[in-house]
Amino acid sequence: xxxxxxKIGIIGxxxxxxxxxxxxxxxxxxxxxxxTDNAPAQQIANEHIVGHLYDSEKIKQLAERCxxxxxxxxxxxxxxxxxxxASGKRIIxxxxxxxxxQDKGLxxxxxxxHQIATAPYSLADNRADCxxxxxxxxxEKVAVKLxxxxxxxxxxxxxxxxxxxxxxxxxxxxxxxVIEAFVPNAIEIAIIVARNEQGEIDTFxxxxxxxxxxxxxxEFLFSPANISEEIEQKxxxxxxxxxxxxxxxxxxxxxxFLDKNNELYVNEIAPRPHNSGHxxxxxxxxxxxxxxxxxxxxxxxxxxxxxxxxxxxNLLGAEGINxxxxxxxxxxxxxxxxxxxxxxxxxxxxxxxxxxxxTVLGKTTQEVKEKATFVQNNIGMKAL
Numbered sequence: 001x002x003x004x005x006x007k008i009g010i011i012g013x014x015x016x017x018x019x020x021x022x023x024x025x026x027x028x029x030x031x032x033x034x035x036t037d038n039a040p041a042q043q044i045a046n047e048h049i050v051g052h053l054y055d056s057e058k059i060k061q062l063a064e065r066c067x068x069x070x071x072x073x074x075x076x077x078x079x080x081x082x083x084x085x086a087s088g089k090r091i092i093x094x095x096x097x098x099x100x101x102q103d104k105g106l107x108x109x110x111x112x113x114h115q116i117a118t119a120p121y122s123l124a125d126n127r128a129d130c131x132x133x134x135x136x137x138x139x140e141k142v143a144v145k146l147x148x149x150x151x152x153x154x155x156x157x158x159x160x161x162x163x164x165x166x167x168x169x170x171x172x173x174x175x176x177x178v179i180e181a182f183v184p185n186a187i188e189i190a191i192i193v194a195r196n197e198q199g200e201i202d203t204f205x206x207x208x209x210x211x212x213x214x215x216x217x218x219e220f221l222f223s224p225a226n227i228s229e230e231i232e233q234k235x236x237x238x239x240x241x242x243x244x245x246x247x248x249x250x251x252x253x254x255x256x257f258l259d260k261n262n263e264l265y266v267n268e269i270a271p272r273p274h275n276s277g278h279x280x281x282x283x284x285x286x287x288x289x290x291x292x293x294x295x296x297x298x299x300x301x302x303x304x305x306x307x308x309x310x311x312x313x314n315l316l317g318a319e320g321i322n323x324x325x326x327x328x329x330x331x332x333x334x335x336x337x338x339x340x341x342x343x344x345x346x347x348x349x350x351x352x353x354x355x356x357x358x359t360v361l362g363k364t365t366q367e368v369k370e371k372a373t374f375v376q377n378n379i380g381m382k383a384l
Contacts, residue, residue: 019278123177124177224309321351323348325355
């Protein structure tokens, strides 16, 4: 019901927290964030507890001030959250499932235990153990991932078996890690699932990652994915299975590989708003952020239907820029229908840092891809 008296606490105050708050501001929702100083969300939060995400006392302060707690990053203190949940505090998603997702090894074992298709994998304790276990893989390439602490591509290394055989030191981690078979010629897709405490569950339309063939880096994401209705439904069913087996309440992004034989393999789960759902702010009747707010406020889920096909491009810090910056080429973009610019309130840029994103809408997927290319060719960044 609105107006709501429920106060929401967010562990983390980055861009995801900022957009969650922006989605709830039309409803006059009260938000408190826990984050270090100069956080992107701090200018629009009602209250800001300055502290580290592993600071037990600060998390307890947040719990005292709020009726429900959520988080916008996985790398936080779960032990304190478990104690708070046991005492009756609403925490969405539950820290019990966060403990699984925080550890990529536990996450892989969870998939295996519940017959959720995932790429073949092995767990290693350190670099030497990893180099030995790689020998048992049939695939020519493997992905080596830190079990804990990795994000945004950090903590992941794609290597060949031959490279590792020639020089085990090419493995950049000497810590517990996951070795995962590389799925060749795969399409990477994502499905976002929302589930509330009343048992309502829904999915957003599929998202596909478009890669640069030379650099093999994601250039942009677009929705709907270029897959058949049958594969789309299989992907949604698989994503729902993941959330139901976790007994999850909240918002979850399930990343998958679709191989050349149209087989799906779950890669990872994020228990929060996700990069693959930024476009939903303009492209769907209910954005991923409004949907999470609805869950936190005990409201019914909203429609996830696409209004128009969409693409999303990350605005990344440019090479050679460390400090204040300015975007260039905005006149061309702002003069074009269906282009939306989001900046994350980060005053200082550094290479590859996420500074914002741009959403593109169009009548067809082809039009969206053409506009996304137009954005890539015109947007720039210069140092101040």
